[in-house]
Amino acid sequence: MAPIVSIQNLTKSYASGFQALKGVSLDIEEGEILALLGPNGAGKTTMISIICGIVMPSGGRVTVAGHDVVKDFRATREIIGLVPQELTLDAFETVFNTVAFSRGLHGKKPDPAMIERILRDLSLWDKKDTMLRQLSGGMRRRVLIAKALSYEPKVLFLDEPTAGVDVALRKDMWQLVERLRASGVTIILTTHYIEEAEEIADRIGVINKGEILLVEEKAALMQKLGRKTLTVELAEPVAVVPETLAPFNLRIGSEGRTLIYDYETSGERTGITGLLSAIAQEGFRLKDVSTQQSTLEDIFVELVGEAK
Amino acid sequence: MNFEAIKSIYLFEMARTRRTLMQSVISPVVSTSLYFIVFGAAIGSRIQEVDGVPYGAFIAPGLIMLTLLNQCIGNGSFGIYFPKFTGTIYEILSAPISVVEIVIGYVGAAATKGLLIGTIILATASLFVDISIAHPFLMVLFFVLTAVSFSLFGFMIGIWAKDFEQLNVIPMLVIPPLVFLGGSFYSIDMLPPFWQTVSHFNPVLYLVSGFRWSFYEIADVNPLISLGIVVVFLAACLSITAWIFKTGYKLKN
Ligand SMILES: Nc1ncnc2c1ncn2[C@@H]1O[C@H](COP(=O)(O)OP(=O)(O)O)[C@@H](O)[C@H]1O
């Protein structure tokens, strides 16, 4: 199936001369949840802004449902929803009116019943006549989401939807994303919370300094790059790793009290059996043995670190 | 055409107008009344008729134009500057709407408000002086074309302006001299020849002159030329606006 969003060699240089995107290519499949993970300044917002029509690309092209986002902007913007990173809202509008306004801008006939449903879903219904300037940050975020949902987009961009949001709202948001996906909406969210990507994404893209470092199925990514470490805690500390254990490339930790072994979970043989028997032959007395799975966070830090 | 979008923008802007209507109306009504009291009654009683029209009535079209120009430029520029300033412009830029629709929505609303207040000023003027309108159709045509052109002109200022100071500088510094030197308070053949020539480079002269002709059939320039100038000005504003959106000038990084 053709990807719903196809980004080809996209570049962006701002007027300042700063190159925010350095040739990004990325295909997004219909119905998936893609998390774009990257530190501040990586180019996430720039990329989304180009797709949505807020920023002009310098080079390359983007299609959404087969339509070019610049030439066929009407066709693409009709199906794209955007929840921006910044909490920008008209101070003197009411919640209901601003959501109805968004629907109208997208060429949809007024549908108060549908807006009521969206507002109820987002626990905003009792605030429908409240002026936007009177809302808290979390409430504003919900309003921005309601605005984006008001015109029933097929592709939804959530730019750091849970930045500065409390835990309860974050969980709500994740559930909402699940419900939307179930209804067939493709979701692209950016975040620098790894936990968030790990929780809800099908695929994860890592972007840094205007370049996509990788895009992978979440599970495959965890497996491919996922490393485990085995930590052997010794009864008596050692100063050096004995000759016989050299093939295992052990590291010494906690001032000689632990031996640390890194291994790949994807490998046929992990080497654990060999290591443990070699340790036993050396006559070490073991206090404890534990393993740790590397998290997406470790993977991310490693990738971004390498790119430096 | 995305009519729903045009309607949404227009109604959004009109809602803003409704919220601020009182303050928008009071100031021009008060200042127009003062003009009539000072120029019309106090000074005007010592000034003879101009081309057979009593002085108070003579200045009425110019005063209406002054208000219309100020209002339209103010509304047009603020309407687009404000979302730019707060950031809510993102929604306009990412909606499936073309330049034409954006302009119809914003400029239509700015012109509507300008026309509304212009009409109120006309009513105010008729409280002070006897006003007759010889060519109502032409008068409305000048009224509407001017409102649309200058709302569009304001719209461009709103896009160009980087801060509130720039937003206010043209309406405050440029429009009053153009209006005052555009024959609002006198007929330009009262001026020395040199200044008469200079005045012909002032577009507002043509507006005021044409507009006044539709009231009293007296004019500094041929009313058809006036009409032509208004249309040319409108066309120029339209092309610059089209260019702005095509290039994303100051709207899109
Ligand atoms: N309007 C702009 N002019 C110049 N540089 C910009 C502009 N907007 C963003 N940038 C720069 O582009 C880079 C990417 O920004 P952004 O896309 O917002 O990153 P992210 O969303 O990943 O944090 C940053 O270094 C930022 O400073």
Ligand SMILES: [Mg+2]
């Ligand atoms: Mg960002």
